[in-house]
Amino acid sequence: MKFKYVKPTLVLLIICxxxxxxxxxxxxxxxxxxxxxxxxxxxxxADDYAEVLPGxxxxxxxxxxxxxxxxxxxxxxxxxxxxxxxIVTVHSSGQYDSDPIRVLVGVGADGAVTGVKLLKISExxxxxxxxxxxxxxxxxxxxxxxxxxxxxxxxxxxxxxxxKSSRAxxxxxxxxxxxxxxxxxxxx
Amino acid sequence: MEKKSIWQIFRNGLIDENPTFRLLLGMCxxxxxxxxxxxxxxxxxxxxxxxxxxxxxxxALRRVIPKEVRLPAFITxxxxxxxxxxxxxxxxxxxxxxxLGVFLELIVVNCIILGRAEMFASKNKVIPxxxxxxxxxxxxxxxxxxxxxxxxxxGNLSWFGFSFFGDxxxxxxxxxxxxxxxxxxxMLTALMNVIFxxxxxxxxxxxxxxCPGASACGGSCDRxxxxxx
Amino acid sequence: MERRMVVTSxxxxxxxxxxxxxxxxxxxxxxxALVMSVVYFGPMSLACVATSVGSCLFFEWGAEKVxxxxxxxxxxxxxxxxxILAFNLPVTTPxxxxxxxxxxxxxxxxxxxxxxxxxxxxxxxxGRIVIMLSFAAKISSYPKPFAWTGWLGGVExxxxxxxxxxxxxxxxxxxxxxxxxxxxxxVCAAALLLGGIYLVIRRVISPLVPVVFIGxxxxxSWIFGADPLVSILSxxxxxxAIFMATDYATTPSTWPGKLIFAVGCGFFxxxxxxxxxxxxxxxxxxxxxxxxxxxxxxxxxxxxxxxEAK
Numbered sequence: 001m002k003f004k005y006v007k008p009t010l011v012l013l014i015i016c017x018x019x020x021x022x023x024x025x026x027x028x029x030x031x032x033x034x035x036x037x038x039x040x041x042x043x044x045x046a047d048d049y050a051e052v053l054p055g056x057x058x059x060x061x062x063x064x065x066x067x068x069x070x071x072x073x074x075x076x077x078x079x080x081x082x083x084x085x086x087i088v089t090v091h092s093s094g095q096y097d098s099d100p101i102r103v104l105v106g107v108g109a110d111g112a113v114t115g116v117k118l119l120k121i122s123e124x125x126x127x128x129x130x131x132x133x134x135x136x137x138x139x140x141x142x143x144x145x146x147x148x149x150x151x152x153x154x155x156x157x158x159x160x161x162x163x164k165s166s167r168a169x170x171x172x173x174x175x176x177x178x179x180x181x182x183x184x185x186x187x188x
Numbered sequence: 189m190e191k192k193s194i195w196q197i198f199r200n201g202l203i204d205e206n207p208t209f210r211l212l213l214g215m216c217x218x219x220x221x222x223x224x225x226x227x228x229x230x231x232x233x234x235x236x237x238x239x240x241x242x243x244x245x246x247x248a249l250r251r252v253i254p255k256e257v258r259l260p261a262f263i264t265x266x267x268x269x270x271x272x273x274x275x276x277x278x279x280x281x282x283x284x285x286x287x288l289g290v291f292l293e294l295i296v297v298n299c300i301i302l303g304r305a306e307m308f309a310s311k312n313k314v315i316p317x318x319x320x321x322x323x324x325x326x327x328x329x330x331x332x333x334x335x336x337x338x339x340x341x342x343g344n345l346s347w348f349g350f351s352f353f354g355d356x357x358x359x360x361x362x363x364x365x366x367x368x369x370x371x372x373x374x375m376l377t378a379l380m381n382v383i384f385x386x387x388x389x390x391x392x393x394x395x396x397x398x399c400p401g402a403s404a405c406g407g408s409c410d411r412x413x414x415x416x417x
Numbered sequence: 418m419e420r421r422m423v424v425t426s427x428x429x430x431x432x433x434x435x436x437x438x439x440x441x442x443x444x445x446x447x448x449x450a451l452v453m454s455v456v457y458f459g460p461m462s463l464a465c466v467a468t469s470v471g472s473c474l475f476f477e478w479g480a481e482k483v484x485x486x487x488x489x490x491x492x493x494x495x496x497x498x499x500x501i502l503a504f505n506l507p508v509t510t511p512x513x514x515x516x517x518x519x520x521x522x523x524x525x526x527x528x529x530x531x532x533x534x535x536x537x538x539x540x541x542x543x544g545r546i547v548i549m550l551s552f553a554a555k556i557s558s559y560p561k562p563f564a565w566t567g568w569l570g571g572v573e574x575x576x577x578x579x580x581x582x583x584x585x586x587x588x589x590x591x592x593x594x595x596x597x598x599x600x601x602x603x604v605c606a607a608a609l610l611l612g613g614i615y616l617v618i619r620r621v622i623s624p625l626v627p628v629v630f631i632g633x634x635x636x637x638s639w640i641f642g643a644d645p646l647v648s649i650l651s652x653x654x655x656x657x658a659i660f661m662a663t664d665y666a667t668t669p670s671t672w673p674g675k676l677i678f679a680v681g682c683g684f685f686x687x688x689x690x691x692x693x694x695x696x697x698x699x700x701x702x703x704x705x706x707x708x709x710x711x712x713x714x715x716x717x718x719x720x721x722x723x724x725e726a727k
Contacts, residue, residue, distance in 0.1 A: 011252060
């Protein structure tokens with residue numbers, strides 16, 4: 001009677017072992033070690049940094065959250081100082097809590113925003129993705145505090161049908177401006 | 189039930205028993221991923237790859253896997269292939285990986301794959317199973333492509349990300365919303381059924397000839413009878 | 418040999434009531450609001466209504482041809498849908514939006530499900546909701562009344578939000594006679610009320626649903642913290658309660674059912690207005706109750722004459 005359980009269990013076990021081996025092999029082959037050397041990080045990101053903070057050089061990575069890729073919504077994940085200001089990266093929750101929007105904000109020495117770029121965004125095309133429009137993002141340049149209804153800061157026109165995503169970016173930029181102000185205080 | 193040729197099996201999955209419009213299997217992706225044509229193609233091809241591989245492996249092991257553990261075994265095999273696809277995509281097609289998000293891992297529970305494993309691959313030889321997997325997968329991809337084309341063009345005035353009228357104009361948002369997804373799916377299913385529906389099988393035939401599921405399982409009952417004799 | 422006896426099945430008693438007659442009554446009831454819409458928003462409102470009606474008639478004819486059904490354009494139901502559809506949108510709506518709305522209203526909601534009497538929800542309502550979801554920006558510029566010029570005049574750019582969204586609400590009298598921004602046919606509560614009274618006198622509708630709907634909405638608006646009188650005179654409540662919530666096909670058949678329906682409509686209207694992100698709740702409330710109607714019917718089934726109650 002007991003023997004009839006042996007074969008099914010054995011077969012299942014073998015299948016699992018074989019598949020696990022295949023997965024391990026694939027993982028080894030596709031593994032890309034995360035870049036941890038600050039100099040390397042800065043080198044990789046230099047173009048993006050220059051885009052949001054024009055005319056900047058001498059990037060110094062002040063802080064970067066561990067396990068950068070996967071976490072932290074509503075938080076500053078990276079701070080970089082440059083010759084004429086700072087660059088802050090913020091993760092912000094848009095439509096989907098599982099996929100935060102990664103916002104790169106350049107802040108000049110006077111505390112005003114010089115540029116905003118969305119590094120990683122996976123919202124619904126036609127709705128949330130519409131925030132990834134250079135003309136929309138240009139609204140932030142020159143200001144120091146923003147809100148969708150114009151009450152607590154410079155008014156930003158939200159994107160129709162992308163309220164959550166617009167709000168996410170606005171929150172991110174506000175957070176970045178605050179973080180930049182702190183950075184400047186630390187430097188002095 | 190006469191034996192189907194490889195070509196017939198392939199064509200079956202593509203048109204006569206298109207998984208989305210005729211079998212109505214695996215409907216999450218057609219509803220969720222079809223807001224942009226490029227996402228849809230990516231999803232469809234990933235699913236096809238998993239379907240073909242899992243069909244092949246399950247068919248090769250069909251006499252080895254005992255009946256009692258066939259579902260856990262199928263799912264483990266399918267999950268293995270989905271993980272492989274996921275790892276490879278993360279490395280080499282990062283932007284597609286980002287766009288698909290959580291739906292990539294959900295291919296594991298896509299009913300088409302488990303359904304075909306159960307109904308076809310576990311009862312047929314490897315080559316026909318490959319054909320079936322390819323046909324069903326490409327049928328699924330074609331369905332996703334059609335739905336996403338309609339939704340993206342009407343809803344976003346773009347196709348494959350290429351905007352017809354520039355970035356500021358938006359189309360009829362209804363089609364991007366979930367309600368629009370159901371609407372487009374429903375209309376297309378109705379259309380496909382009107383065009384391709386076969387006449388229902390006559391009821392008085394015994395054996396596989398009178399069974400509506402015969403074409404799906406490949407006539408296994410008749411075959412078992414013939415083998416038992 | 419000539420036929421001496423004719424044997425047919427029931428009904429054998431005919432009244433003069435035809436669909437066409439009922440629809441004609443509804444159109445007459447809608448006329449005061451139509452007149453007021455021209456007064457407030459200019460001749461453009463007639464253009465809007467005409468486009469809407471024309472599109473509805475076209476899709477009704479077209480759909481019936483495609484489905485090989487007899488063409489019932491004569492019964493004027495498409496005309497009524499067209500007028501109500503136009504009344505739900507502001508006069509600044511681009512004219513090409515009306516055919517799209519008409520498609521979803523007539524071809525999809527009505528014809529695709531089997532024609533008149535078979536629709537699952539009020540056709541004009543579905544049309545309006547699809548447009549609201551699709552082109553929100555294009556239909557949200559509500560012009561102020563009397564801002565129009567000329568015979569074919571469009572409206573000057575003086576737009577204002579509807580009273581529901583406005584910070585400063587118009588006075589009660591202004592609300593009642595329609596001197597405020599809003600959709601074509603929803604502003605003048607007085608005109609709509611007049612039409613409603615006409616329909617009750619002509620026995621086309623019963624006052625139960627409109628009165629209970631409006632009353633429940635007033636009650637719950639007050640509970641949720643708004644001024645009840647202002648609430649019920651704002652937005653499309655009168656239009657919805659009198660002309661859309663009384664549609665025969667999409668509301669329950671028994672009196673208890675109709676009561677539940679009307680209370681549900683009023684409750685959801687107030688709820689969505691108070692807590693939802695849309696300023697107007699009438700459309701969604703009625704749609705929700707339309708969809709719930711088969712369920713309501715099931716629970717309020719009358720005992721068959723002589724039969725056992727289940």
